[in-house]
Each structure stands twice: as structure tokens, then as C-alpha cells.
Amino acid sequence: MILLDLPPENLDHIASAIDSPAELGNLGATCKLLHSIVSPNHTQYREIRAPMLSPVWKKLTENHALAQNVRVVEVQSTRFKKFHNRVDDPIVPVAYRDAEAIVEKGMDRSGSPEDRRAAKIAANLSAERIFVEALEAMVNLTSFHWSHTPTLIDPTKESSVWEVIARLDRILHLHVIDVNFWTNFEEPYTIATMQQEIDDSACHRPTFNPKFFSLGCLKTFSLHTGAYSHETSRNPGPDLERLTTMLVHGCGPDLETLSLSIIGRGSPYRPHISALKESVLSRSWSHLTELKLWEWVYAPEQLGLFLALHPTLERLTLSQQSHYSCLAPSFPSQSLVLPNLRRICAYECGEHVVGAILHAKVYTPRPLEEIQSVTISHDFLDHLHQSGGGPLLKRLGISTASRLIEDTPTFHGLIQRLAEVAPNLEVLTVDSKATLVRAVTLPGPQISLKLLL
Incomplete structure (x- = not known):
């Protein structure tokens, strides 16, 4: 050969x-x-998913040839481990899988809470410096996922994670969770604790760092961040003006996936966040296939225009704060064709978007296979039937907002009609109390009923 x-x-x-x-x-x-x-x-080195204290990063600083083989990196927060049902398991080379537990057990938990916290910060700062050195050698990295917040390296004094990321020109996918997770060992995690952590001078959240906004053209950008107002805050919130500039001008035309959750607590940030969201909704990306907007307050006409400008969308997730429900009924539907839409998930008032999309006239049924978090009603089923997408629907999620579930006969009738409109439905998820739904007999064996208690 x-x-x-x-x-x-x-x-x-x-x-x-x-x-x-x-x-x-x-x-x-x-x-x-x-x-x-x-x-x-x-x-075993193409994808690495591990916490900052993993010994695998040290190995990569010692062997740059191995570091060049890495394509996907996810730095996990150890606090996320308790959310095991929502967080992926670590991925590390076989030689380091047993070493993960050794690092955890090696943490010194003696002394006062202050001493233990100082020791924890010192250990994490040392580990972060090792990680940055390893990251510099990952010249072929294409995907980076950061959830180990906050960073401890002072970007004004030494090379930080985001300075290195800005130099890695092959990165196409960036996911950032910019939330603090430091807390005392003996106290529950609360908003007050979060505020205390944000005030900690040792913390440098990603969106405080100007280097974070010096990113190249991306295909995927996911950011979950928050701004908190407090009169004694030393680190009050991210630089929203820089973030707006990055989203509007920094993300190139090749962006395919955009996921944003930007929450502000405190009146000083609300106008800046509103301006940011308006700027994002005024932008268009010709290749955008997935959009996720969490906890957004939007003008229906503005969001409608944004969606109409993105016929390439295949997956859409919307979450609007419930106390802005008065905006929902005026959502326009005239131009929401979205011919490629495959999945839509709507929370709170977002279900009105589902109705508007299904109500829009289409000449060819959309390949819509999944709809989540909607209120089932005769109007919804009418729109689903008229859109021609019923036979293509495979997964449907009914949210707790549906009061019809409390009326078992009515709900049963809707399920009967659902089976007629969507004969190929495979999974029906009902987010309600089990006692209200157990009496329902599903009309076809092809439907699997999931109860979210």
C-alpha cells in the first residue's frame, strides 16, 4: 500500500x-x-471536556504535538457537576480519567473558611495559568466552551484565556457562560452570594476583558451573561457597548448559530441591554440556521422583521419575560414563512410566535418535526393543520401554561384531534401534575407520553 x-x-x-x-x-x-x-x-485528544484542575492541561503544556491535535475544548465548572442531568460527562484521555478524582480528593479542606477560600483561589489561579499555556499550543482548536467562571488571571498583567482565544484564528464555535460560581462551602448559593462574588477583586469575568471582544469570524456564538447593579460593586457588569459592537460588527456573515441570554438586574443596565437587543435584531446573517434568545423583551414587529429576514432558520428558541405578555398578541405573521424551520421552542409569551408562524401562509409544508412549550388548543391545531405540517410533526411539548389540562375531558378531546392532525407524532411531553393527566388514554400506540412532574 x-x-x-x-x-x-x-x-x-x-x-x-x-x-x-x-x-x-x-x-x-x-x-x-x-x-x-x-x-x-x-x-483521544480531538475533544477534551474537563475542569480547570484536570492534569491533562499540564500534559499538553509539556507536549505541544499533542496540543496541536486538540480541536474541541470545554472547560467545565466543578459546581456544574451537581446538574449532572444537564451537563455532559467529562471527556479526557484514558490515562487521566482516574487522575480526575485524585485532584478532587487532594484539595485541602482544613482551616477556616477564609483560609480554605484563599487556598482554593490560589490552586485555581495556578491551574488557570497552566491552562493558558496549554491553550497557546492548541493552534488547530476549532471549538471552545467556557463555563469555569470567573477567570482569576488579571488581563492587565499577564496573558489571559481570552487574549489567547483571540489569537487562535481557526476557532469557529464559541460558547461562554459568564456567571460567577464562587461561594462559601457552608452557605447556600444565593443572589446575595453571587453579588458578593462579583465584588471580589480576584474575579475577572470574561465580559470584563476587552480581549473577549476581539474575536474573529465565528459560525457559532453562545453567551449567557448578566449585569448586576449594586452601589458598592467594583465589578458591576459586562461592557455592553463593546458586546454590542462585537455582535453587530464583529460576528461575520458566516454566523450559523446565535444563542444569547443577557439579563440585567438594576435600572442602570436596562437601557443598555435594550439598546443591545435592538442592535442585534437590526442585524441579518445570511447563513443563520439556529437562533436562541433567552429572557428577551422584544417588540413584536421588530422580532417579526428579524425572523422574516432569516428564511434560513431551522431551529428557533424564544423565551420572553412573562410580565411583558401584553406585547404578544400583536405579533405579526404576514411574512413569517421560514420554509426551512425544523424545530421551534417557545417559553412564556414565545408561544404566540409559534401561532404566528403556523398561521403564515406557506405553499410547501415546512419540515417542522418538533414544537416545544406551547399551549394546545383548537386554534393551535387549526393552524398546524392549515400549514400542512401536521403529518411531519414527530415531537410536541405542552407547557404548564395550558389550563386545559385541568379539564380532563376537554384535554382528552384535544389529544384525539392531535392524533388526527399529526398522525406520525412519536413523543408527546406534558409539563403538568401527573394526577391531572393519568386519566388520559392516548389514541394511538405510536405516541409516547412523557410527564414532567
Whole structure:
């Protein structure tokens, strides 16, 4: 075989051009020589998902050849571990899986809470410096997910995570959770505790760092952040003007996925956040396929125009604060064709968007397979039927906002009609009290009923 006649370093270079771990596995399965080249140095280092204290980062500082094999990195917060049902398990090379537990057990938990906190900060600061050094060597990184907030490195004094990220020009996917998770070991995590953490001079949240806004063209940008107002705050909130500039001018035309959750507590931030959201909704991306807007207050006409300018959308998630429900009924539907829409999830008043989209006239049924968090009603079923998308619907989620669930006969009748409108429905999720739904007999064995208690 001509391929096997190449020097090992050339074969390693060929393996470096393959991003998919599955395809690497297929290459390694062809013969022992290729297996020795791709495994474990490529197959186990393409994607790493681990906390900051993981020893794997130290290994990458010592071996830059391995660091160059990394494509996807997720720095996890240890506090997220308790949300195991919503957080993915760590992904580390086999050699370091047992070492994860050793690092956790090695933490010194003796002494006063202040001493323990100081020791924790020192350990995390040291680990962050090691991680930054490893990150600098990941020149082929394409996806970065940060949830280990806050950063502890002072960006004015030394190289920080975001300064390095700005230099890695191959990054296409960026996910940032900009929320503080420091807390005392003996106190419950509260808003007051969060405020105390934000005031901590040791904390440098990502959106405080000017380097965070110096990002290149992305295909995916996901940001969950918050601004909190307090008269004694030293770190009151992110630089919303820089963030607006980045979103409007920094994210290039190739953006495919946009997910934003920007929450402000305190009147000083509300006008800035409103201006940011208006600026985002005035922008258009020709390749946008997924949009998630969490806790947004929007003018229906403005959001309607934004959606109409993005016919490429395939997945749409909207969450609007409930006390702005008065805006919902005026949502326009004339131009909401969205011919490629496959999934829509609406929370609070967002369900009116679902109705407006289904009410819009389409000549060819959308490939809509999933609708989540809506109130089932005859109007909803009428719109679903008229849109021609009923036979394509496979998953439907009914939210707790539906009062019809309390009336079992009426709800049963709606389910009967749902089975007629959407005969290929596979999963029906009902978010309500189980006692109100157990009496319902689903009309077809093809439907799986899930109860969210």
C-alpha cells in the first residue's frame, strides 16, 4: 500500500487533517501501523471536556504535538457537576480519567473558611495559568466552551484565556457562560452570594476583558451573561457597548448559530441591554440556521422583521419575560414563512410566535418535526393543520401554561384531534401534575407520553 510507505511523521500529518474521532477510528482500524499513529494521540485528544484542575492541561503544556491535535475544548465548572442531568460527562484521555478524582480528593479542606477560600483561589489561579499555556499550543482548536467562571488571571498583567482565544484564528464555535460560581462551602448559593462574588477583586469575568471582544469570524456564538447593579460593586457588569459592537460588527456573515441570554438586574443596565437587543435584531446573517434568545423583551414587529429576514432558520428558541405578555398578541405573521424551520421552542409569551408562524401562509409544508412549550388548543391545531405540517410533526411539548389540562375531558378531546392532525407524532411531553393527566388514554400506540412532574 502506497500510504503505508510514507514516513510515520507524514502519516501523523495526514491524521491531523481529520477532525472527526469516528473517522480517525476508521482509519486506525485499517491496520496496526495506522492504529498506532492515530490512537491515542489523535482519537483521544480531538475533544477534551474537563475542569480547570484536570492534569491533562499540564500534559499538553509539556507536549505541544499533542496540543496541536486538540480541536474541541470545554472547560467545565466543578459546581456544574451537581446538574449532572444537564451537563455532559467529562471527556479526557484514558490515562487521566482516574487522575480526575485524585485532584478532587487532594484539595485541602482544613482551616477556616477564609483560609480554605484563599487556598482554593490560589490552586485555581495556578491551574488557570497552566491552562493558558496549554491553550497557546492548541493552534488547530476549532471549538471552545467556557463555563469555569470567573477567570482569576488579571488581563492587565499577564496573558489571559481570552487574549489567547483571540489569537487562535481557526476557532469557529464559541460558547461562554459568564456567571460567577464562587461561594462559601457552608452557605447556600444565593443572589446575595453571587453579588458578593462579583465584588471580589480576584474575579475577572470574561465580559470584563476587552480581549473577549476581539474575536474573529465565528459560525457559532453562545453567551449567557448578566449585569448586576449594586452601589458598592467594583465589578458591576459586562461592557455592553463593546458586546454590542462585537455582535453587530464583529460576528461575520458566516454566523450559523446565535444563542444569547443577557439579563440585567438594576435600572442602570436596562437601557443598555435594550439598546443591545435592538442592535442585534437590526442585524441579518445570511447563513443563520439556529437562533436562541433567552429572557428577551422584544417588540413584536421588530422580532417579526428579524425572523422574516432569516428564511434560513431551522431551529428557533424564544423565551420572553412573562410580565411583558401584553406585547404578544400583536405579533405579526404576514411574512413569517421560514420554509426551512425544523424545530421551534417557545417559553412564556414565545408561544404566540409559534401561532404566528403556523398561521403564515406557506405553499410547501415546512419540515417542522418538533414544537416545544406551547399551549394546545383548537386554534393551535387549526393552524398546524392549515400549514400542512401536521403529518411531519414527530415531537410536541405542552407547557404548564395550558389550563386545559385541568379539564380532563376537554384535554382528552384535544389529544384525539392531535392524533388526527399529526398522525406520525412519536413523543408527546406534558409539563403538568401527573394526577391531572393519568386519566388520559392516548389514541394511538405510536405516541409516547412523557410527564414532567
